[in-house]
Amino acid sequence: MKIMKEDNKEWVYWTDKVTQEVKKRVENSPILKKTVKERGYIVYDEKTPSGKIHIGSARGWVIHDCIAKSMRQAGMNARFILSSDDMDPFDAIPKNLDQEKYKKYLGKPMIHVPSPVEGYKHYGDYYFRQCTDKFGEIGIEAELESTAKRYINGDFNKTIKIALDNADKIQGIYKKIYGKSVGSEKLPFNPICEKCGSIGTTVAYEWDSEKEIIKYRCVPGLVDWAEGCGFEGEISPYNGNGKLPWKVEWAAKWPTVGVVYESAGKDHFTLGGSRSISVAIACEVFNYLPPYPSTCENIGKGYEFFLVGGKKMSTSKGLGSGFVDMFDILPAYMLRFLMVKSRPETAIDFTPEGNTLPLLFNEFERVEKVYFGLEDADDRTRQNAKRIYELSSISEAPKKKPFRVSFEFASMIAQILPDENIVERAEEILAKIGQIDRKLTDSEKNNLEEILKYANMWAKNFAPENYRIQVIESISEDIINKLSSQQKESIMSLGNFLEKERKDKEIWAEINKLSEHFSIKPQEIFEAAYLVLLGKEKGPRLIPFIQSLDRDFVVEKFTLKNKESEIKIAETDDVINKKELNQQKITIQLENNVSIKEEKMMNENEMTKKLFYEDPYQKEFEAKVIEIQDTKVVLDRTCFYPEGGGQVGDSGEINGIKVINTIKEGAEIVKVNGQEIPSGGKVFHVLEFTPNFSSGDTVKSSIDWDRRYRTMKLHSASHIMEYFLFQIFGEMERLGTNVDNKKDRSDYGSQEKLNPEKLVEVEKLCNDFISKSKEIRTYPSTSNENIRVWECDNIKMFCGGTHVKNTSEIGKIRLKRENKGAGKERVETYLVESN
Incomplete structure (x- = not known):
C-alpha cells in the first residue's frame, strides 16, 4: 500500500484508500468479519450476456480487478468474482442473428437459448466467453461463475424464501423510493413456465410459506417482446425453477456470495435508481451490510462512463465498440492502461481517430519512464505514476524498462516498409539511426511486431493527414514550382551532404548551417524536404524519417533528379492488335528529367549497347569506360538495366566496386507519326565511391544476378x-x-x-x-x-x-x-x- 506525506497530509492512491476502508468496515462488522474469514474478501461484478458486450463493461471489470489486486498487495485474501446473469430472459434478438430461428426463444432464460456458434453451452455462455477468453491477455484475474448455476444448485434458496416471506416489505420499499406501488399484485419471483419455458412472461401471485409453493400464470400481453401462453400452475421456487427480479436479485447476491465490494456505473447510483432499491432490500430484508461504496444510509457513487466519441456504451443500443473489437485497435497492455490511468469518477471519452493513440502511447511511456526513474517528477506525480504502472501491468511489473519504439516512429516505419520481413527491416533501421546497438531478443522482436501492427492499423484507418505517409515516386513540375530558389539550393545542398552516412546531430547541424548560408528558415527547408518526398509541406519528424529511407533514394530526391514525364504510346494495328491488348492503356514512365522536341525524327544516339536485351541472362561482361562523373560511370556496353519503365535499376560490381544503382539521364522525347518515343540519354552506373579506374580503361563487371x-x-x-x-x-x-x-x-x-x-x-x-x-x-x-x-x-x-x-x-x-x-x-x- 502506497502512502506518502505531502503538505502535512497523507496521500493514498485511490485503490489503496478503498482497500483501507473496506478492511476497516469488515473489522467493525461481526457479520462481515465472519463472512470474510470463511470466504475471503469478495470483490464482485456481474454482466447480462444479452449480446455483444461493449467496452464500457470492461471498465468495471478492470476497476474491480485493481481493487482485488490492491487488497492482495496489502496482505488480504481477496478474490474477484465475475458472474454471468444468464438466468435473465432472452428479450431481444441481435440484428446479426437469424430472426426467425431465434424468435421462438424470446422470453426464455438465456441458458435455454442455443449458442449462435458451436462449442458453447448456450447463448449466454457464447457472449460471456467472447470477453472472458480475453482476460488473460488484459491481465484480469477473475473467478467466473454462472448466476443460473447458483439458482440450480440451490444457493439462492434461502434468500428466495426470505424475499417471498417479506414480499410486503419489499413492496413497501418500492413505494417509499418510487412514491407508488409497483406491480402490487406480483410476488418478487419469476418462475419458468412449465408449459412454454418462458421466464419473461410469468407472474407469481400467491405464496404458501409452509408448503413453499408459489402459484403463477404465464400472462399474454405482459411484455411486447414475448408472448405468454396463458398457462397457470404452481411450483417450488427453488433449485432453478425461476429467478428473483433483478433489483431483488442484486441484493440477494451480496449475502449469498459474501460480497464486500461491488461498484457499478453511475446511472445505477442515481437517486431512486437500482442501487437505492437493492441497498434498502439488503439492509431491511436480508439484514446484510451492502458492499462498498454503499452503506445502509448512503448508496455512495458509481464510476463514470466509458464513452466512444462522446457516446455511452450500451449493449442493448449497440453504441460504440465491442470489448473484443478494441483489441484490434489497441494492444492489451495499452487498453488496460487507458482504463487504469483515469480515476473511477472521471469519464473516459475515447476515439481512435485523430492523434488520440499517439498521445496515449506517449503518456504510457512517460509513466513508464517515471516508474523506472528515467524521468524527473515531483513526489506525488512519481507515486501516482508508480501505482498506475503497477496496476496497468498485465502480470507483475517488469524489473527493468522493456524495449520500446515510440508509436509515431512505428507508424512512420510501418508505412514506408513492405509487409514482408517488416520486423527484420525495422530492426535494421533502428540500428542504422542509432536507437539500438545490438540484436533484439525474441521477446523484443515480438513487442516491435506488435506496435508496428497497431501503428499501421491506425495510420491506415484513423490518422490525421499529417501523419499519413505516401512517398511520391517522382517530383512533378507543380512541386518544383512551389519551391523558392533558396529552398531548391538548400535542399540540393542537403542532398549532397547526405551522400555519406550521417548521424542525426550532424544532419540537424547541417540544416542550421544551410539556413544561415541561404538566408532561409529551417522550417522552410523542412517544407521543401516534405514536398519532394511526400508531395506536401508537412510530415513525420524529418530527420528520423529520412534516416529510415534508403539513402540513395533521399539523395536522388533532394538533388531534384527524380522528375517525371509520362509518354502515351498510341496503339497501331500493324504493331499490336487492339483487341489482343484487351484495350489496355500503355504508359511508359521515364524517371528522369526529359525534354520534348516536336516532329524530330527518331535517331539512335545511344552511347551504350544494351546487352540485357540481347541476353537478359548474361551476368558478367567486359566493357570500355566512356565517361566518369564523380561516382557515375558510362560504359560502351552493359548488362545493367537502368531504372525506368517501372523497373528498378540493377546493382552489382565494376572492377570490384559496388554498383548501388543504374539510371538513365538526359533522354529526349520525339514524335514520330504522332507517337512520343524516348531517344538517347546516358546509362549511368552509380558506384558506392569514386572509382580507381579512368576513361578509356577496360573493366570487368557483374550484375547482382539473384536480385535481377x-x-x-x-x-x-x-x-x-x-x-x-x-x-x-x-x-x-x-x-x-x-x-x-x-x-x-x-x-x-x-x-x-x-x-x-x-x-x-x-x-x-x-x-x-x-x-x-x-x-x-x-x-x-x-x-x-x-x-x-x-x-x-x-x-x-x-x-x-x-x-x-x-x-x-x-x-x-x-x-x-x-x-x-x-x-x-x-x-x-x-x-x-x-x-
Whole structure:
C-alpha cells in the first residue's frame, strides 16, 4: 500500500484508500468479519450476456480487478468474482442473428437459448466467453461463475424464501423510493413456465410459506417482446425453477456470495435508481451490510462512463465498440492502461481517430519512464505514476524498462516498409539511426511486431493527414514550382551532404548551417524536404524519417533528379492488335528529367549497347569506360538495366566496386507519326565511391544476378496479373507501377473497390496460366525498333524491361490488394517461395 506525506497530509492512491476502508468496515462488522474469514474478501461484478458486450463493461471489470489486486498487495485474501446473469430472459434478438430461428426463444432464460456458434453451452455462455477468453491477455484475474448455476444448485434458496416471506416489505420499499406501488399484485419471483419455458412472461401471485409453493400464470400481453401462453400452475421456487427480479436479485447476491465490494456505473447510483432499491432490500430484508461504496444510509457513487466519441456504451443500443473489437485497435497492455490511468469518477471519452493513440502511447511511456526513474517528477506525480504502472501491468511489473519504439516512429516505419520481413527491416533501421546497438531478443522482436501492427492499423484507418505517409515516386513540375530558389539550393545542398552516412546531430547541424548560408528558415527547408518526398509541406519528424529511407533514394530526391514525364504510346494495328491488348492503356514512365522536341525524327544516339536485351541472362561482361562523373560511370556496353519503365535499376560490381544503382539521364522525347518515343540519354552506373579506374580503361563487371532474376520473374508475372485483372474487373487506368526483387506494385484508377473474392479468382487464373510453361518473348516493334513488345501466348503489351523466357521460371504467385484512397486501387504481386 502506497502512502506518502505531502503538505502535512497523507496521500493514498485511490485503490489503496478503498482497500483501507473496506478492511476497516469488515473489522467493525461481526457479520462481515465472519463472512470474510470463511470466504475471503469478495470483490464482485456481474454482466447480462444479452449480446455483444461493449467496452464500457470492461471498465468495471478492470476497476474491480485493481481493487482485488490492491487488497492482495496489502496482505488480504481477496478474490474477484465475475458472474454471468444468464438466468435473465432472452428479450431481444441481435440484428446479426437469424430472426426467425431465434424468435421462438424470446422470453426464455438465456441458458435455454442455443449458442449462435458451436462449442458453447448456450447463448449466454457464447457472449460471456467472447470477453472472458480475453482476460488473460488484459491481465484480469477473475473467478467466473454462472448466476443460473447458483439458482440450480440451490444457493439462492434461502434468500428466495426470505424475499417471498417479506414480499410486503419489499413492496413497501418500492413505494417509499418510487412514491407508488409497483406491480402490487406480483410476488418478487419469476418462475419458468412449465408449459412454454418462458421466464419473461410469468407472474407469481400467491405464496404458501409452509408448503413453499408459489402459484403463477404465464400472462399474454405482459411484455411486447414475448408472448405468454396463458398457462397457470404452481411450483417450488427453488433449485432453478425461476429467478428473483433483478433489483431483488442484486441484493440477494451480496449475502449469498459474501460480497464486500461491488461498484457499478453511475446511472445505477442515481437517486431512486437500482442501487437505492437493492441497498434498502439488503439492509431491511436480508439484514446484510451492502458492499462498498454503499452503506445502509448512503448508496455512495458509481464510476463514470466509458464513452466512444462522446457516446455511452450500451449493449442493448449497440453504441460504440465491442470489448473484443478494441483489441484490434489497441494492444492489451495499452487498453488496460487507458482504463487504469483515469480515476473511477472521471469519464473516459475515447476515439481512435485523430492523434488520440499517439498521445496515449506517449503518456504510457512517460509513466513508464517515471516508474523506472528515467524521468524527473515531483513526489506525488512519481507515486501516482508508480501505482498506475503497477496496476496497468498485465502480470507483475517488469524489473527493468522493456524495449520500446515510440508509436509515431512505428507508424512512420510501418508505412514506408513492405509487409514482408517488416520486423527484420525495422530492426535494421533502428540500428542504422542509432536507437539500438545490438540484436533484439525474441521477446523484443515480438513487442516491435506488435506496435508496428497497431501503428499501421491506425495510420491506415484513423490518422490525421499529417501523419499519413505516401512517398511520391517522382517530383512533378507543380512541386518544383512551389519551391523558392533558396529552398531548391538548400535542399540540393542537403542532398549532397547526405551522400555519406550521417548521424542525426550532424544532419540537424547541417540544416542550421544551410539556413544561415541561404538566408532561409529551417522550417522552410523542412517544407521543401516534405514536398519532394511526400508531395506536401508537412510530415513525420524529418530527420528520423529520412534516416529510415534508403539513402540513395533521399539523395536522388533532394538533388531534384527524380522528375517525371509520362509518354502515351498510341496503339497501331500493324504493331499490336487492339483487341489482343484487351484495350489496355500503355504508359511508359521515364524517371528522369526529359525534354520534348516536336516532329524530330527518331535517331539512335545511344552511347551504350544494351546487352540485357540481347541476353537478359548474361551476368558478367567486359566493357570500355566512356565517361566518369564523380561516382557515375558510362560504359560502351552493359548488362545493367537502368531504372525506368517501372523497373528498378540493377546493382552489382565494376572492377570490384559496388554498383548501388543504374539510371538513365538526359533522354529526349520525339514524335514520330504522332507517337512520343524516348531517344538517347546516358546509362549511368552509380558506384558506392569514386572509382580507381579512368576513361578509356577496360573493366570487368557483374550484375547482382539473384536480385535481377527475381525482378525478371516478378516483371513477367505483373503482365500476366494485369491481363487477367482486366479480364475479371474490366479495363482500368494504369496510374503507375514499380517492380523490384521483392514485389511488383501496380496502381490503377478505379471508382470501385477490388472485390477480394474476385481477386482470388484472378490469382487462380494467373497461377493456372503460369503452370502451363508458356514461352515468353520480347522483341522490337516492327514499326519502330526503339519500342519493345512483351508477348506470352495471346497476351501482348509494350514493355522495355527484362523478363524470363518461360512462365515455368516464375513459379506460384500471390496477389494482395491495397486501398490507396478514393479512386485508387493497388495490386501487389509476390513470389511464393518454395521450401
